Amino acid sequence: MTTAHMKFDQTSDKIADRVRNLRSSAVRDLFAAAVRPDIISLSGGMPDVSLLPQRAIQKAVHAAITDERAVALQYGSTNGRLETRQALCDIMRDIGVRVKPEEMLLTSGAQQALNLLGETFLDKGDIVLVEGPTYLTALSAFNAYEPEIHSVPFDDEGMRMDLLEEELKRIGKGNKRLKMLYTIPNFQNPGGVTMTGERRKRLIELSHEYDFMIIEDDPYGRLRYEGGHMVPLKAQDDRVIYLGTISKIFAPGLRIGWICAPVDVLARISLVKQGADLCGSTFDQVVVEHYFTDTPWQRTLQKFIKTYGERRDAMLAALEEYFPPEASWTHPEGGFFLWVTLPKYVDTGSMLADALEAGVTFCPGDSFYVDGVTGRNCMRLNFSYETPENITEAIRRLAKVIEERLELYRAFIDAGAIKVPEE
Amino acid sequence: MTTAHMKFDQTSDKIADRVRNLRSSAVRDLFAAAVRPDIISLSGGMPDVSLLPQRAIQKAVHAAITDERAVALQYGSTNGRLETRQALCDIMRDIGVRVKPEEMLLTSGAQQALNLLGETFLDKGDIVLVEGPTYLTALSAFNAYEPEIHSVPFDDEGMRMDLLEEELKRIGKGNKRLKMLYTIPNFQNPGGVTMTGERRKRLIELSHEYDFMIIEDDPYGRLRYEGGHMVPLKAQDDRVIYLGTISKIFAPGLRIGWICAPVDVLARISLVKQGADLCGSTFDQVVVEHYFTDTPWQRTLQKFIKTYGERRDAMLAALEEYFPPEASWTHPEGGFFLWVTLPKYVDTGSMLADALEAGVTFCPGDSFYVDGVTGRNCMRLNFSYETPENITEAIRRLAKVIEERLELYRAFIDAGAIKVPEE
Numbered sequence: 001m002t003t004a005h006m007k008f009d010q011t012s013d014k015i016a017d018r019v020r021n022l023r024s025s026a027v028r029d030l031f032a033a034a035v036r037p038d039i040i041s042l043s044g045g046m047p048d049v050s051l052l053p054q055r056a057i058q059k060a061v062h063a064a065i066t067d068e069r070a071v072a073l074q075y076g077s078t079n080g081r082l083e084t085r086q087a088l089c090d091i092m093r094d095i096g097v098r099v100k101p102e103e104m105l106l107t108s109g110a111q112q113a114l115n116l117l118g119e120t121f122l123d124k125g126d127i128v129l130v131e132g133p134t135y136l137t138a139l140s141a142f143n144a145y146e147p148e149i150h151s152v153p154f155d156d157e158g159m160r161m162d163l164l165e166e167e168l169k170r171i172g173k174g175n176k177r178l179k180m181l182y183t184i185p186n187f188q189n190p191g192g193v194t195m196t197g198e199r200r201k202r203l204i205e206l207s208h209e210y211d212f213m214i215i216e217d218d219p220y221g222r223l224r225y226e227g228g229h230m231v232p233l234k235a236q237d238d239r240v241i242y243l244g245t246i247s248k249i250f251a252p253g254l255r256i257g258w259i260c261a262p263v264d265v266l267a268r269i270s271l272v273k274q275g276a277d278l279c280g281s282t283f284d285q286v287v288v289e290h291y292f293t294d295t296p297w298q299r300t301l302q303k304f305i306k307t308y309g310e311r312r313d314a315m316l317a318a319l320e321e322y323f324p325p326e327a328s329w330t331h332p333e334g335g336f337f338l339w340v341t342l343p344k345y346v347d348t349g350s351m352l353a354d355a356l357e358a359g360v361t362f363c364p365g366d367s368f369y370v371d372g373v374t375g376r377n378c379m380r381l382n383f384s385y386e387t388p389e390n391i392t393e394a395i396r397r398l399a400k401v402i403e404e405r406l407e408l409y410r411a412f413i414d415a416g417a418i419k420v421p422e423e
Numbered sequence: 424m425t426t427a428h429m430k431f432d433q434t435s436d437k438i439a440d441r442v443r444n445l446r447s448s449a450v451r452d453l454f455a456a457a458v459r460p461d462i463i464s465l466s467g468g469m470p471d472v473s474l475l476p477q478r479a480i481q482k483a484v485h486a487a488i489t490d491e492r493a494v495a496l497q498y499g500s501t502n503g504r505l506e507t508r509q510a511l512c513d514i515m516r517d518i519g520v521r522v523k524p525e526e527m528l529l530t531s532g533a534q535q536a537l538n539l540l541g542e543t544f545l546d547k548g549d550i551v552l553v554e555g556p557t558y559l560t561a562l563s564a565f566n567a568y569e570p571e572i573h574s575v576p577f578d579d580e581g582m583r584m585d586l587l588e589e590e591l592k593r594i595g596k597g598n599k600r601l602k603m604l605y606t607i608p609n610f611q612n613p614g615g616v617t618m619t620g621e622r623r624k625r626l627i628e629l630s631h632e633y634d635f636m637i638i639e640d641d642p643y644g645r646l647r648y649e650g651g652h653m654v655p656l657k658a659q660d661d662r663v664i665y666l667g668t669i670s671k672i673f674a675p676g677l678r679i680g681w682i683c684a685p686v687d688v689l690a691r692i693s694l695v696k697q698g699a700d701l702c703g704s705t706f707d708q709v710v711v712e713h714y715f716t717d718t719p720w721q722r723t724l725q726k727f728i729k730t731y732g733e734r735r736d737a738m739l740a741a742l743e744e745y746f747p748p749e750a751s752w753t754h755p756e757g758g759f760f761l762w763v764t765l766p767k768y769v770d771t772g773s774m775l776a777d778a779l780e781a782g783v784t785f786c787p788g789d790s791f792y793v794d795g796v797t798g799r800n801c802m803r804l805n806f807s808y809e810t811p812e813n814i815t816e817a818i819r820r821l822a823k824v825i826e827e828r829l830e831l832y833r834a835f836i837d838a839g840a841i842k843v844p845e846e
Contacts, residue, residue, distance in 0.1 A: 011685075011687045011688050011691060013599070014544050014602055014603075014636060015543060015544055015691055016542070016543060016544055016545055016546045016549075016568065017546050018542070018546075019542070019543055019691060019694065019695055022691075022694040022695065044498075046497060046498055047497075049492075049493060049496040049497050050493060052496065054488075054492075057488050057492070057496070058488055061484060061487075061488050064484075065477075065480050065481055065484050069472075069477075069480070070472060070473060071676070072676050073472040073475065073480070073674035073675070073676040073677070074469060074470075074472050074674070074675060074676050075469055075670075075675045075676065076676065108531050108678075108700045108703070108704070109700055109701060109702075111698075111699070111700045111701045112699065112700045114698075115698060115699050115700070119439070119441070119442070119567055120438060120439060120442055121437050121438055121439055122439055123439045123440050123441075126439075137697060137698060137701060140697055140698030141698045141699070143698065144542055144695070144698055144699075145439065176436075179437055180437075213437060247498075251496035251497070251706075252496070252497060252498045253494070253495050253496040253497050253498070253499065253704065253705040253706045254496070254704060254706050255531075255700065255702075255703060255704040262434075264434045265434050268434060268438055268442060268445075271442065271445040272442055272445070272567065274560060274563055275534075275537075275538060275560060275563030275564045275566065275567055276534070276535065276538050276564070276567075277531045277532055277534045277535045277538065277678065278532060278534045278560060279532075279678075280531070280678060281531070281676065281677060281678040281704050281707050282676040283674075283676045283677050283706075283707060283710075284704050284706060284707065287706075
């Protein structure tokens with residue numbers, strides 16, 4: 001009796017307000033398309049796991065299926081296995097952050113951390129500050145709790161503190177609705193820019209002055225290809241909530257991320273996590289613990305750094321060679337991405353089909369903004385996954401697509417059909 | 424400058440309304456206590472993973488670190504790996520449910536499924552019907568979205584359809600706030616009771632008449648120690664949302680659960696899941712897929728059934744032998760738990776400390792009710808984890824604690840300090 005049409009109606013009738021307007025993202029749809037073998041993908045954000053040594057994997061997994069088997073196959077604690085947290089605290093020390101296992105909670109990737117933070121802290125209408133553009137799936141995680149998201153632009157030195165301060169003045173001191181600021185200070189996604197030491201210091205000052213929590217998301221911090229290590233915000237103020245993940249320094253197929261926060265904050269998050277998933281994968285936790293204690297993971301990390309650095313160089317060189325003079329881009333010192341800006345009248349989203357046909361994918365810039373409009377003339381390019389040869393070829397293909405589009409626009413401009421604003 | 428006290432104040436100031444009243448559960452606190460080696464735990468809900476054959480584990484894991492390595496270590500799709508879904512669809516056929524991989528979405532344990540269903544379908548004030556008592560962490564998952572939860576009592580034949588119908592009449596036909604009914608029809612947690620075929624049929628009729636979604640949570644369905652298989656609700660109506668998990672038939676340390684639902688429902692849930700965790704552990708998915716295709720898992724399942732059946736028998740025999748005449752309990756045909764009812768004037772929560780001292784843990788009944796009051800004279804006992812000898816000893820210890828408490832109550836009753844209500 002029930003037809004497919006009736007079924008769909010039934011669901012529409014039942015869904016919560018918060019999901020009524022959720023749409024599949026262009027990025028994800030492309031991600032799906034990018035499995036076609038002839039396409040070179042600059043749209044994803046995948047590490048190259050083929051760089052991981054087979055022996056290290058075997059060693060780490062071996063522990064989980066032999067000595068630690070009874071633990072690895074059983075339910076674990078909501079906050080994550082103590083020994084795994086200890087191993088991750090140990091590796092945090094290299095980057096200047098000293099935390100104890102009781103100040104750390106393991107999550108199913110850093111993505112779950114974002115979701116838990118939203119659920120723990122955000123009521124409808126609360127204010128969250130983010131970089132604009134920012135990591136689009138952080139926005140999805142927060143949006144489930146219906147906050148107001150305010151974007152603050154960045155430049156080559158990271159989030160602009162002058163614009164943040166203006167925004168904070170608008171919000172007002174003592175505004176209870178202001179809950180948190182979310183930042184990716186190192187090699188930002190999608191911008192590729194890094195927050196300077198001076199701005200980090202200023203951000204912490206402002207967080208005290210205006211009383212908001214700083215969420216420091218640091219998936220790429222260890223993947224630096226030039227310049228010196230920047231001290232994390234967390235190392236400068238232990239009120240900061242720091243998010244880490246093994247996804248880019250080991251393997252995202254094992255879903256292990258972590259939250260470092262003061263114990264009272266973690267106690268709240270832990271209660272929320274009980275309802276979210278009871279506990280994470282203990283099997284994955286045991287494997288991760290042994291990877292970071294029993295294998296030469298620092299050597300593997302150097303291999304990642306060398307490889308990704310070469311790929312970044314290949315992309316920068318190809319952009320220089322092939323991209324039109326109207327385009328500009330960021331020069332990331334590390335991480336996975338760079339951000340290309342085209343003239344304001346260009347809509348990169350409308351170029352996706354042509355790009356796919358030409359055999360290359362990218363992420364249109366508007367996916368990284370809350371309003372879905374800003375950033376339409378921009379694109380995010382990933383350089384971590386493809387070989388330098390493929391990257392060069394992909395940029396050549398993409399340049400051709402852009403050039404054709406610009407030709408068209410130029411004709412419109414010449415005919416007076418498009419007004420070119422002063423930039 | 425910041426003292427621990429100030430930090431705590433800061434957090435209280437920031438947390439969302441939905442978590443303001445969350446409390447750590449007595450069950451979980453006990454769970455933590457139960458790691459003391461002298462204590463026999465009847466409070467947990469753990470399978471005995473020591474029953475898993477080492478060779479099967481090795482075989483399943485081997486696939487993940489060799490041939491399937493590139494997949495197992497990399498990001499996966501939000502809905503879960505197709506091949507894993509296919510393997511799980513195949514094993515669903517044994518219990519009478521025919522679904523295709525596109526009608527299945529993998530979750531991080533069935534707990535995440537509950538959370539995703541809440542996020543996708545529940546607005547504040549929406550109505551969720553549940554068995555009373557029910558699985559307490561399902562309530563936590565739903566409570567994040569602030570619904571009204573209405574409990575419907577069960578008897579030995581499962582949820583009482585007459586009382587459900589009365590409740591539905593109170594709610595009213597066409598009430599848009601009524602979203603879903605959550606049930607564990609097989610060997611209910613905590614009740615141990617199973618819904619009869621007749622009541623299943625009636626439940627489906629009522630779901631159409633009053634237009635609500637049925638969520639059928641079935642973690643224990645295959646663990647039947649007597650009687651014949653009951654046809655799942657999902658097999659009788661494909662509008663039903665079915666939740667499965669490998670936690671009780673393989674290993675909960677690998678967090679793999681699944682939702683079977685019509686494709687339009689899954690499409691909504693999938694969008695929500697992107698923000699929740701991007702994707703689950705592909706490593707765990709590959710291991711599970713190979714466990715259910717390359718190992719004699721059915722033989723291992725028979726070993727689970729034989730072992731847990733003996734443990735249930737040991738518990739029933741010990742209850743018969745040691746428990747006072749004032750106590751009654753359910754006779755589960757499968758699953759992990761049974762439910763003990765003591766006289767109305769007994770508060771089992773207040774016996775926890777004595778029980779711990781006597782070397783045994785249990786779950787007080789009020790943890791399984793929304794109001795935190797009903798069920799105070801009840802307790803849930805788990806029989807899956809301890810050996811028959813331990814179970815017998817634990818029941819002997821627990822009986823002594825109860826007997827001492829009843830002695831005390833009897834003295835109060837004799838002195839007229841407690842009124843015994845007519846039951």
